[in-house]
């Protein structure tokens with residue numbers, strides 16, 4: 001495995017991963033490059049379909065357990081947390097923009113956000129909900145059920161779900177895959193501005209080459225258990 005160092009290893013990292021490996025089966029084995037993402041920084045992780053991008057994102061968020069390696073987020077060693085504490089840690093510190101948004105369809109958009117506050121053990125904060133929706137240009141949809149939102153509105157609502165609890169780390173899985181160029185840039189700008197507003201760090205994983213020019217730091221996952229290459233533009 002080849003890995004060219006990307007960011008500086010230091011104690012200011014929001015996220016560090018070390019020697020992460022994972023396997024689903026003998027055909028799907030992965031060794032991932034070490035990541036270092038500083039507080040307030042962005043990182044783009046590129047790679048073609050099937051290379052292991054979603055797997056890496058699920059490892060970083062604790063949804064999958066690695067075969068070996070270490071993950072530290074804001075100084076907490078993820079793999080040392082019990083299941084219960086891991087769920088609570090994720091709810092409070094990590095916001096995930098999933099490839100397909102995870103809404104509760106029987107609740108309105110506002111109620112979905114209130115539910116995430118509840119699950120993240122945050123106090124109910126309707127003012128914060130309105131502020132986030134306003135920042136994303138969808139405050140008028142607060143009382144709508146998610147299936148009544150357009151695709152672009154659903155994408156923005158997915159960002160609202162990820163940032164509502166002011167997570168320290170925002171992970172976005174293919175947030176622009178289904179979007180035209182104009183909306184692609186818009187969504188990236190929204191993710192970046194929401195990240196900045198929350199003083200958080202942002203990791204985007206994608207095969208969308210259009211995003212390359214939008215980020216200073218990027219990593220390319222090149223092939224399973226072979227070579228990973230990283231670049232700084």
Ligand SMILES: Nc1ncnc2c1ncn2[C@@H]1O[C@H](COP(=O)(O)OP(=O)(O)OP(=O)(O)O)[C@@H](O)[C@H]1O
Pocket residue numbers: 024025028047048049050051052053054055056207
């Ligand atoms: N539960 C599973 N069991 C076995 N193999 C799996 C499982 N989940 C994913 N894989 C395989 O692992 C590989 C990596 O999957 P992953 O979803 O991480 O790729 P990806 O880079 O995110 O792809 P895409 O860009 O298409 O979403 C794929 O070949 C996939 O078939």
